[in-house]
Amino acid sequence: MNIFDEPKIDCHNHLFDPARFAYHPDAPYAPSGQEVATLEQFNRVMEAYGVQHALLVGPNSGYHTDNRCLLHALAVGQGRFKGVAVVDPGITLDALAALQAQGVVGVAFNPALYGVASLDAVDGLFGKLAELDLFAQVQVCEDQLLALRGLLQRTSARLLIDHCGRPDVRAGVQQPGFQALLQLAGSGRASVKLSGMQKFAAADALLAQSSAYVHALIEAFGPDACVWGSDWPFIRQRARVDYGPLLKLAERLMPDAQLRRKVMWDTPRRLFGFA
Template sequence: MKKIDSHLHVWAHDPDTYPYREGQAPPRDRGDAEFLLDLMDRADVDGALIVQPIVHGFDHSYVDDTIAQWPDRFVGMCLVDPQAPDPVGMLDELVGRGYRGVRFNPALWREGELMNGDVGQALYKRAGELGIPVGFLVSPNNYEEIETLASVYPDTDAIVDHFGHCVPNRDGSEVPAFERLLAMSRYPRINVKLSEFPRASNEEFPYIDLFDWVHRLIDEFSSDRLMWGTDFPFIVEQAGYSKGWEIADRIEPAIGPGLSDQILGGTCERLFGTWG
């Protein structure tokens, strides 16, 4: 089985060479690629999808250099400025440089604009034409925007990050936003990342209150539309990188070998191509 980390970020600690986004304080966590690779090797992780970090804004130079240095270990998901004069042209340029996905962050849109507006529709449509997935960093407030895009452009692959930023209720009662996320399985090109466990859970490692949600997502989406992500570098201080993978082994009832092969690597390679 090949293990692919579907969600993490890397950032440089040399702002003179790799500028930070204006107004973005340098992160305290170590997030460089060399540190990540050491942790990946210790955890027997074959590859990872690097999502362009907001720390560097739209300057992709550090991720560019990281992928160029370790092309067998890393694939990139870019970040396009929806307020740029030509966002679609920016997407074309980044994909031409080798990026295999694009992230939508609603906080980057102009005030009052939605992701399912003209700019978002143009970018989403173009992503489908280019054959790359769109990853959504969203809250439940944005679900309608995703559903609109998925309805209008059914040939574009999409990924909802981090359990859609749903959180279980402490009393175990139904969470309407999570039920709506499950209902998005009716769109066959929507996928979900099982990632950011420490943030989503109300408990400590191994985040038992999310186990049932994992199984419900498997039931609704199937394992080949789900993927595992650690959210490095944040996971390092939250639990430890290796423990970010150990969660999968702790889930009860246990995820069977065939299903786990898809979730821990197969889905990511289906959407982004092979690693190594």
């Protein structure tokens, strides 16, 4: 059995369907052309590669805080999907609970795009996430975690860090931001996505440039706190990215089948409540 036949859950992907759900006027980027990615298209991708479930992430691009496209997919997916929403920092507990009832398991925060100051006033929201046992999903890059350590240490919310922390591959695993990510493993309430290698490594050197970081994360967090994601449909990429080669990359990064089973199936099923 190879990775294409093994059970899998894709824990980072996005939908863009402007014909059905118009983009938000405040979105920082409007995906178009080959970046448009409907639920029907993603279902075909999942079926082609043997992906049983997916954690759909509400994107800042296109939809900002408009979660209609995400919630539609959750509603019609018959349990195939869970979701991570993008919300206004002032959202009420009742409104968060209503999202949770529709299959949302967390809220996304993106200092990699908006800067660390965008999390200056989210303690209240993090508290609501903790009350509902929802994830705070955080995408950082390079050394941004250093500025966020206080927030992440004092919150009791469950944490989910995107894309291996998006390290600077020129700086090595000892760079302060990546070491801060490894230290989060000791909190017992943080998990990490082994995803988005194409966001921090060169397109023609994904394995060589990402392997040290992936292996360090697996060692620190353990397979019970690591999940895999594709980042489909790969918007704003400078070079072509395809789903199949990313699965083969995951197989090379995790050559042990039992480890892959944990990271790509058992752990996301438990963390996100897939049937």
